[in-house]
Amino acid sequence: MSTRPTVATPVAELGAALEMLDAVIRVRAEERRGGPAGRPLAPSLVEGSGGLEGAAAADEGIPPLERYDGGGPLAATIAMAGLGPAEALVLVAAVAPFVDERFAAAYATLTDRPGVTGLTGEVARTLAARTLAGRLDVTALLSEAGTLRATGLLTLDPPDDLSGTLAPDPPLLAWLLGQPPPPPRVSSGFPARPLTTVHTLADVVLPARARAKVADIERRIAHRERVVHTWGFGRHHDNVGGLLALLHGPPGTGKSMTAAAIAASAGLTAYVIDLSALVSKYIGETEKALAAVFERAERERCILVFDEADAIFGQRTEVSDAHDRYANQEVSYLLSRIETHQGVVILTTNLLGNIDPAFQRRIHVMVEFPAPGAPEREQLWRRALPPDLPVADDLDVVALAERFAITGAEVRDAAVDAAYLAAAGDGVVTQDLLVTAIRRQYEKAGRAAPP
Missing domain, CATH: 3.40.50.300 (P-loop containing nucleotide triphosphate hydrolases)
Known part of the structure; x- marks a missing residue:
């Protein structure tokens, strides 16, 4: 049974995940240099891997899913998306270069393609699997239908080539790193x-x-x-x-x-x-x-x-x-x-x-949300007129509320319209200006105003 202490903070949680990733990189690099085939990770990284999922992770030389237990954003993301051990490792690998640039350089040691810096789909596959069956499984996990890409956690550029770059979703990255998320832009990908x-x-x-x-x-x-x-x-x-x-x-x-x-x-x-x-x-x-x-x-x-x-x-x-x-x-x-x-x-x-x-x-x-009655319209009028607005002494919002059956949005628009009319005139909002502005709301709606 594992004696690893529970991760208490998001920083410690991410730090522990990066330490595990670093250990996997070192093992994979030695395997590529001709080291012992199938060399396992250190026992402290694979202990406690019970069940088929844990056994499969040990076979591929990657940390089991319970190694990511914690109370921070990383654990929450893995749990909410239902990620498996290989997907969790790839997610951490995509985030790592944004914490320490040495990870991007280290990934270059896991591929024969020249000029590679950063995480590619091929490097992610090498990281997450050592057996043929495992590599085929990871290839499927990295496809467009796989959870990592289908849910938008990671993107692959170009999308149909595993030699392309894997990158985390910017809002997800900000959340994992404890930063405020960037404002979203409306698009077909995020409507x-x-x-x-x-x-x-x-x-x-x-x-x-x-x-x-x-x-x-x-x-x-x-x-x-x-x-x-x-x-x-x-x-x-x-x-x-x-x-x-x-x-x-x-x-x-x-x-x-x-x-x-x-x-x-x-x-x-x-x-x-x-x-x-x-x-x-x-x-x-x-x-x-x-x-x-x-x-x-x-x-x-x-x-x-x-x-x-x-x-x-x-x-x-x-x-x-x-x-x-x-x-x-x-x-x-x-x-x-x-x-x-x-x-x-x-x-x-x-x-x-x-x-x-x-x-x-x-x-x-x-x-x-019913159409407002006279009592509600009176409240709407009182809230629509700012306290600094210059108004005539005879302004009567009760009379406006009883006379004109308009919605809250129309009350707001009429108040703004009357203010502009006042600004262009004597600088005071009068009852007549408000009535004029209200009649304009009726005209916009194609309705006849009360006489």
Whole structure:
């Protein structure tokens, strides 16, 4: 039984992994020099390797999976992605040159190709396997369908050549090294962008029942660790670690703003999914992009927000051609991935009736955002006008709230419009300017304003 002490910190965890990698490199280099064939790693590196997986790791001369046990980002990544011993070693090998450049030079000793610096797919295969069967297995693990590349943990450039360079995903690398992640760019590979707001949950104006359900989402996020891990529900039941919430109601009622405010209140980053980029014209690309989004969200404990969710989670289409069949397959994948996601997903929709009833049953919290009534509109007007705004003495937001049935977004836009009208005029926001700005909102919406 291993007597290795439990790794207590992320730094110690990564340091221990790099020490194991260094030992593997030295063994492989000696094997290439004609040293004893099949020379095992030091007993301290392979001890405790029980079971078939551990035995296979010992056969290939690599550390067993339990050697990466710890409480830091590396152990979390290996566990969340379900990596095996060979994949874990390759992941560490890809990260190592960003910690110590000597690893990049050391990789050159494990290949006959001239001019190699850094980790290539071929070097990774040499590191992770010594037997023919092992090398074939690692070749498959490094393919585009393998977990390391399919989930976006590593990239291979060029993608179809193992002589190409293996590199870690930049946000993953930053997380493993204890650095802030770089801001993501929306692309077909990562169809998401940060969702932020200057508002807090105190600015959310909703009826009492809906406000209570928003508070329920807050509580679930805040107490997830205790319920799922400390109290053992995660060990006692499947798929209880995640939270799926649906915010539904007319446009402009504050659904996206509330999602961003929930994330800010919990101290988490929210990513809104770009559905137009998500539904790729290339078969299989949608699932690949989704895998990258969910993996990153789990690693960084981010909240995922799907705007206009009925576009994806609506009724399944009848299969009339290959496009319909693949579209339904992609929706099925997304549904199953959300169900197993160990994080927070918030959906917003203007049309609850378009959401598949079978999917609605999987939702933990549903919050209705109704069109605001006069009391809510009065609160919205008071929050929309900044305290430093110069206003006329006769300004009456109560009268505006009772007279004009507009949404929170329209209240905000009218307030901004009236401010610009005032800035170009006498410098004071008057009741007449606000009424003019409100009538413009009606015109934009194609509605007739009250007389």
